[in-house]
Amino acid sequence: MIYLQIAANGLVLGGLYACIAVGFSLVWGVLNVINILHGTFIVLGSYVAYFAYVHLGIHPFVSIAIAGGVLYALGHVLQAGIINRVVAAPVLITLTLTFGLDLILNNTMLVAFTADYRGITLAHPLGSLEIGPVFLPGDRVAAMALAILLTLLLYRLLRDSSIGRAIVAVRMDREAAALMGVDIKGINAITFGIGAFMAGAAGALLSIIFPISPLNSQVFLGKAFVVCVLGGLGSVPGALYGGLVLGVIESFGSYWIGAERAVTLSFALLLLVLFVRPSGLTGRRGYE
């Protein structure tokens, strides 16, 4: 059954999309900032994994922690040092600011790493998985599993930890959270850092699947947009759901109308959803 295979491919892709989008969604929901840097953060995470693999022989799955840590630090510093100064300003201002920061970071990466597409070829691939009529490359499946695991860990962090509750509280009512003694700017920085961590981790996972180049950042950013709008803003389950839906749709789209048009398809879908249900397919303004 070819359709089963396509659906499975879509789900694998979708798990990764969820991981791409969840950090972006968190920042959007809590800070009300559209982080244009997100795509570049992901690519930077891929580069960290790439260099760690090429020079130190560290497996990209292990690099999740390294890439995430590096990106967390970068995100935290950017928010605490720069974005916090205008975080309450209108959309136009914060959007323009992250756009400007993205131009700087992306251009720097372009100069430092060139636009050449690089890729990681694993020395010991996991082989392929065979479930009934469906064949899947083992590394991809492992990457997807890790992506979903990370997403669920973030969900638990937001639900069960004190920091997580504070993040959610700031998202719901900034002023009431301040009355509880929450340091709003500090939580902003931590939230942006976590968003960057998830981007870096996603980048490390993607490094074994997609070619790595600064030029790809816009593609990833576009995916994050689409997933967020599909799944509903700022919610972890929403991102998971939106990611899986997008993965499956793209997978079937590529099969029926060709891979290039599948991108157009996802954008068309986004416009349609925005037109019909601006709050996303899941509707309810999410908890996490």
Added chain:
Amino acid sequence: MKTWIVVAVLAVLLAALPLVGSNYLLRIATTVCMYTVMAQSWNFIGGLAGYPSFATAAFFGFGAYTSAILQNHATPMVLGWGSAGLAALLFAAFLGGAILHLRGHYFAIASLIIAEMLREIVNTLPDFTGGGKGLSLPFLRFSVTAQAQFFFYAMLALAILCMAAAIIIQHSKLGFGLRCIQQNEDAANMLGINTYGYKTAAFSLSAVFVGVAGAIYASWVNYIDPPDVFDILLAVKPMVMVLLGGLGTIFGPALGAVILLTFEELVWRSFLTLHAAALGGIIVILVLFLPNGILALIRERFLDSAIRGSAPRPVDRASRAARDREQQASDRSLAGLELPGFPSTASIVTARASKLAIAGLQAGYGDVQVLWDVTLEVATGELVCLIGSNGAGKTTLMRCISGLLPISAGEILVDGRNMTRATPADLVRAGIAHVPEGRRLFSAMSVRDNLLMGGYLRDDKERTADDLERIYAVFPILAERQRQDAGTLSGGEQQMCAIGRGLMARPSLLLIDELSLGLAPRMVELLSERLREINRSGVAVLLVEQDVMNALELAARAYVIDRGRVTKVSASTSLASDPAIREAYMGIA
């Protein structure tokens, strides 16, 4: 009128440029005119209406392709340009219908994606559009210099047309309506402004000139391809120019275009590989340090000082003094409420140590002062209430105490320590918890999580757990509903949860802003009883309450606040029998 003259003079000066300038200078001038058109056009939707549109690139590419395709099918050039403008206008009007109901980030994203969509469509229709290979336009049969001059005049004419449109709109009903939408769209709607129509008009206006600019550009460079004419920077640069020059102004966009493009020519030529980063750097500096643009800076620095004289603006001080006098006069008119030389707080406060002492506090929002010289004290373990009519400044005072609203003068002492500039977190640590007006629970969080948020700053896990149990004992219904979302509770239960959340911080002073508002009498009775118990356990309470009878029954002492001033302070029992109070707040003569 003055604006028209400035535009006319600029136009004449620029029109003389080909007489003196080289082809290189003409090329730059043409680019400046093109970006002036795009920045001014963006200003219609982004500056006036306040909608952060990224659709400029889409309209530009749409115009370029429309004209190029028409010309390749034997349409004369200028007719092609006009058709491109018209097509862009119709496209924007149609598009506006689909995405202008979105606000903020959603609108930004939708508008951003339109250029991507068009780019993909062009790529997928190679027979018609040339696809990824791009599209060449018919060659013009005149000299290089003549071409340079021709396209310069074409762009200049378009720029003048666009500025003229901007001036006319600025002073028209449309401009007024758009500014209303920018300030407060819902209010504009209620005023009867057809917001949808106005926004669509602004969006279409932001497309028509850009469409023509794209068409002229295509003829000028003779060859277009999707990455060139749908470039996202074509949407961002005009925005940056408007921000640089000044949002919603007539000359701001043009000024921004000149500055940015000059900068681009002079500096970026030497740093070709980092040219995007340089633009990014400008954006970051601009957003952080020049949020109102250069025109505003010039106005502040030079015009203001020229007109008003030197800094500390005397005008404001004079008007403030006048307001003061007015206020005092109106206070005196409140006969009965004012006692000659009413007793100072010091003489009334008991011998107990003071938990909270406020002296000479002044505060407000922006230019509007709300609180005038407020002095108030709460002793350790005391239950004090604050009564006053709507808008008297009670909530503002509570917000000042918690550090949410910075005060402009006066002092706040907690346990004798000066906490005037403290953050809300400092005040929680100093033992002050605030149960805000409207309860402000985290509605999609569980009751238990709301309570835990109250103890956010504590690190003593076990005692926190004990306190949670204690609060469940005080309000058993909260224990029953601890897994439910706080938003699903009834009003009274929410108030319990809010008080419990406050208590979780182990405060020695609880600020409660409106205990009984909107609650059934039986619930008020229950909450009052619990509040008494809480107070008896040693927690001081400062209670804001609209139910004056109940407040005076609960509290030992009461402050009356009227139009931002404390007009009376006394023991509750004597206030309750005060005829003026009875008449003003209880409706009993």
